[in-house]
Amino acid sequence: MSKTKVLLVGAAGETGGSIANGLLEDGSFEVIALVRPISVHKPAILRLQERGIAIRKCDLKAPEEQLIEALAGIEVVISCVGPAEQQDQIPLAKAAKAVGVKRFIPCGFITVAPPGGVMWLRDEKEIVYNQIRQLWLPYTLVDVGWWYQLSYPRLPSGRVDYAMTSGNDEIIGNGDVTTALTDLRDIGHYMALIIKDPRTLNKKVLAYNLVSTQNEIYNLMEQLSEEKIDRNYVPEETICSRVLAARQASETYPFDPIKFIPRYLAEYQYSWGVRGDNNPEYAKYLGYYLTPELYPEYKPTDYREYLESVIRGTAKGVYTDRVISRKHQRHFPRTESSDSLYTRIFPRTESSDSLMSR
Structure with a gap:
């Protein structure tokens, strides 16, 4: 039986890497990565090739005829582009329509939120x-x-700093708002199920493992680690003030994209921590299908077991080469290599630091 040809955009990123893993492990798919010509010799791309992932070279900003050529024979497109590249997917979608792609999965992969002014990224x-x-x-x-x-x-x-991107030391409101949680590594397995499922065509899906609150997470971490963790409760009013300040500071986008980092953080906190949007019940209200209902046979990664691996020192962190603010740099010693990488991607400004240190 022939394998489904899947073109994966952003295969070297965190989400894209999980999806590549899940599709390869499933065995039903031929995975092809779309890569910018200037990136084809990067170590991360070479590692993809070593795993049997074919490479097609094309930039999302290329002329439509080149995108059409890159999509030849493709049945499914999955896009995992960066926050500032969302609208670059539109020419790719037009090319996908032209060649008859059977399913196009644009870059979603964030928390549940309604459109229309809650989260700019949404x-x-x-x-x-x-x-x-x-x-x-x-x-x-x-x-x-x-x-x-x-x-x-x-x-x-x-002892868990090695796996952390930031100090993550804030509890929003009273800490009792429920939020859906998903292990990054499970996303690829969910995608393998979703793109084989005719029920999900032209639908929205929330792929998640469990629902918890920040207080419950702190309690579990204290139990497993036998350490007492300080609880820094941040009032809803503070989060709302951060959102307003970050929105005002980001008005110069796209000329100063660094100003959107505080906005991403503040609006995420506002959406899932204050509004409670990232909740399966609300997702169903918005028209999502839920993976626990679609695939009851799938056994996701257990959260307790994951935290145990973090505490043991055997977990793998995400975005560990990035630093979010000076407030968190005190906890995570910086190196020249991580600094230079970060500043190449996100030039530092005093305004972005002061916003998140309030």
Whole structure:
């Protein structure tokens, strides 16, 4: 039986890497990575090739005829582009329509939130979704909840710092708002199930493992680590003030994209921590299918077991080469290599630091 040809955009990233793993492990797919010509010799791309992933070279900003050529023979497109590249997917969608792609999965993969002013990132994605619908292109929209890998707090001993991107030392409001959690590594397995499932065509899916609160996560970390963790409760009013300040500071986008990092952080906290959007019940209200209902036979990664691996020192962190603010740099010693990488991607400004240190 022939394998389904899947073109994966962003295969070297965190989400894209999980999807590549899940599709390869499933065995039903031929995975092809779309890569910018200037990136084809990067170590991460060479590692993809070593695993049997074919490479097609094309930039998302290339002329439509080149995108059409890159999509030749492709049945499913999965896009995992960066926050600032969302609308770059529109030409790719047009090319997918032209060649008859059977399913286009644009870059969703964030927490549940309604469109229209709650999260800028959500609204950027919705622009792409609307373009896809206008093309009458078969699609599936997939969101994934909050990652396990970003959900837990720092321990006073520092023994889980190796796997953390930031100190993650804030509890929003009273800490009792429920949020859907997903292990990054499970996303690829969910995608293998979703793109083989006719029920998910032209639908929205929330792929998640469990629902928890920040207080419950802190309690579990204290139990497993036998360490007492300080609880820094941040009032809803503070989060709302951060959102307003970050929105005002980001008005110069795209000329100063660094200003959107505080906005991403503040709006995520506002959406899942204050509004409680990232909740399966609300997702169903918004029209999502839920993976526990679609695939009851699938056994996701157990959250307790994941936290145990973090505490043991055997977990793998995400975005560990990045630093979010000076506030967190005190906990995570910086190196020249990590600094230079970070500043090449996100030039530092005093305004972005002061916003998150309030």
